[in-house]
Structure formats: C-alpha cells, structure tokens
Amino acid sequence: MPRPALSSTPCPAGCPLRIERVDQRALSRLAAPALAALIALTAGCTGDTVQGRPGASGVRDPYFPKAGNGGYQVDHYDLDLAYDPADKQLHGTAVITARAKQGLSSFNLDFAGLRVEDVTVQGAAARFNRSGTELTVRPPEDLEKGEVFRTEIDYTGTPKPVTDPDGSEEGWITTADGSVAVGEPVGSMGWFPGNHHPSDKATYDIRLTVPNDYEAVSNGELRSRTAVGDGQTEFAWHNAEPMASYLATAAIGKFKVSTGRTPSGIGVYNAVSPDEAPSSAAALARIPEVVEWGSGKFGPYPFGTVGTIVVPDGTLTYALETQTKPVYSGAPDEVLIVHELAHQWFGDSVSPKSWKDMWLNEGFATYAEWMWAEEHGGLSAEKRFDAFLAGDTKVDPDAGSDWGAFPPADPPGPEDISEAPVYARGAMVLHRIRQEVGDEKFAALLRGWAVEHRHGNASTADFTAYAEKKTGHDLTEVWDVWLYGEDRPEA
C-alpha cells in the first residue's frame, strides 16, 4: 500500500509546521489551492529528513543483489544467543544499533530461517514481515535521516545451513559435539538478522549461553565467563574493531582451550576439538611467529586478539578467516594458518567493497603463502610463479589448477568467487607487479595498502589506482592482461 503523501513523521526542529498525522481522506477533500499552499508550506520538510521511504532490500552487489540493505548503516551488533547442542534450539536476541542514511518508513534486515517472535524499534513494538531472506521492519514512527536507532529482534528455532551458489554450506552448522557458525559470503543471515554485506562493517558483542560442560567461542576478546544458573554458562565476547558480518563466528563444543601471547603482547586463544589437538599442536605453536611476520610485512596486526577454532574434521569443506579466530575443519597445517592469518589484514581489516573484489582477499592471502615459503626456506615466489605459468605440478600441485579460466577481477558468477583464478591468478597479479616495480617498492605497496584501508573497505579500482600512485609505475599491462584479461596469460 503506498504511503500517504504526508506521513506521521514529525518534522524536524525548525520546520514551520509539525505534521503529526494527516488523514489521507481529509487531504483529498482539501481544495486545490489549499493543498498547494500546504505543500508549499511544508516544502522544506518533505525531503529525506522528514518523510520516510522504504530502505532498499539490497546494496546492488553484482553477485548477491539481495545481500545487505539500503538506507541505514549498522554501528554495533549486540547478540545474545542461547544454544543447547542436545536439542539444537537457538534462542537469540539481536540488538542492532544503526544510523539512518535517509528518512526511513521501513527498512530491511537479511535473515534466513528461524522464527521472529518480536521486533521493537527504539523500544516500541514494530510491525514486520518476511519474504525469502528479507525481514522488513516498519517502525511505528518514521526514522529521520541521521537518526541513530536501536532495533531489537527476538528469534528462535533450529538454525539450518545456508547453501552457497557454489554448493558449499555456511551459516549455523552442527558438528560432532556442537555447532559452528561461518558466513562467507551470505551465511551469517542463517544465525542472526543483519545488514549482511561486507560494505557495512560494525563492532560486535556476542554472548553465548550454553550448558556448563560446553565451551563457547567467538571473535575477539573473552570479557567474562559466568555461571548463570540452571546449568548454563554465559561467555561474553567483545569486538572493539569493526567486522564484516561474514567474518562473525560462534562455535560451541567440547573444545580444549589454550591461551598465550605473541611476542608483542597480543592475546592468543586457541579452541581445538580434542581429537584434533595432537595433530594441530605444531602448526598452532607458530601463530605468534606468523602474526609477528605479518606485522612486519603488512603493518601492525589489526586486532587486539588472535587465535583459532578447530572443529571436528569433516565439519566443513573449507577453512574460513573468521575475524581474530579463523575456523579450521580438522587440524590446519602451517601454510593454512599463514593463509587465514594473512586474511586478518587482507579481507578482515581491508574488506572488499563488493563480492566482485574477492581477489583482494584471496589473491593476497595466497601471495602471503608464497612470501612465507620464500622467507622460510621454501620455494621462491618467482619459481612458484613460473611453475604456475608452466602448469608444472611437480613444483606445486596447485599449478595444475585452471587458474587461467577467467580474470580474477571479474569472475563469471557468484559460484566462481572461490575458484582458482581468484586465488592463484590473483597471487600472480601481485607477483607481476613485483616484477615490474622491484622488491622494495612492492613491499611498500603491500604494507601501504593494508595501512591505507585499515578497518575499511576497498575495491579493485581503489587498488589499481593506489598501486600506480604508490609505486610510480604504469601498470596498465598487468591490469589488462592479468587482472581483467579473459585469456590465460602465457609466458
């Protein structure tokens, strides 16, 4: 139903007229001149600042058009989740503090499955309805542009995984002894309502209440662990740095927890499925060293804590760079730890503006693997680059992948964003830059990029412009052939 021309929104201070409620029928009975006069009088307050309109149902991501929502930006998520692995029931309260970017008569959140029991906006009951993965909230009063508003959503049910276009599963996944939540690219809508697009980063408090014999682990710093009665323990996790929602996690299980510190004092928190503990130990022991190494290469580690979540082998078909604590399905090796920790700079701190920019995550994390190997007695990046060019699987088994199938900056569709061209050819783009500008300028470029966009978002165009400015080189050939070229480049 279209909204009446003049809504119930109060005019801002300074507006000559405060319109509390104009009845549509009364309005239609006004004589034309009177109506014209009324419109003229209220002209200053009929724009964004007063009259709300619905927020968009997506942010026009080229691959996931329904991901994210328009009209507001989230500052903070406060999630209170209670889960019992025995009955697989999740009870959640999400309190979302956001800022309206336009006058809003309604706004959307992305949310999949589960049952919404109650929604309030600024403490007042709000109407809501659901269609697919869009939860539309209609506050009783329109929100003004610039207004900071608090939305509380109570929900419950048995969370179901979200299946990605490439067939992999995300969202709330049950494990042999509990559950783990992973969200790349759009799985987080399976466990909390939100503005689920990486362009809207926010801070988080995530509290998990679980039966006493379970551990509950999330991103960031453990603020408290409290017996709350009734056989339950609440774990309160805090994230002071902004996070893209696909990087949020919550893991519940019978983890073995160990803690430590990096040489520069960053707290390490490793939660490992007991069966995986012996086989994980050697790789996990290198985390402090990897963080120091990354800090030397890419600038100070972007977060206050670091760590690991190892869920039972076979839970997932991939690892994920969940912020501060990557999730591994089964014991990780050293190379995988380097990859996921490199993402803390590239992906987590510097997040993509859209899912098309995925190679800024994966190409960089893959190249970090190459650099780590080169500096730790392994293959040089140059030799690995040559092996990929030649498809020489004796040097690197991954060189046999179809890395040339499409340009890294332009995957054909959403099912392709985690394919070899995004990873390996993305890394080769970086190596081509290094060949053009030399080691010193290349090192300054990587570090400068991570520092320039720390805790922000960046696109491929931002990168190409920055690379040329920072190095002073014309890199057109690298972009045309390696980054955007349809054909597989040849030696």
Ligand code: TRP
């Ligand atoms: N980002 C993960 C990694 O590098 C891989 C991954 C998991 C992924 N899920 C994805 C990549 C969805 C793209 C889309 O370890």
Ligand code: ZN
């Ligand atoms: Zn990766």
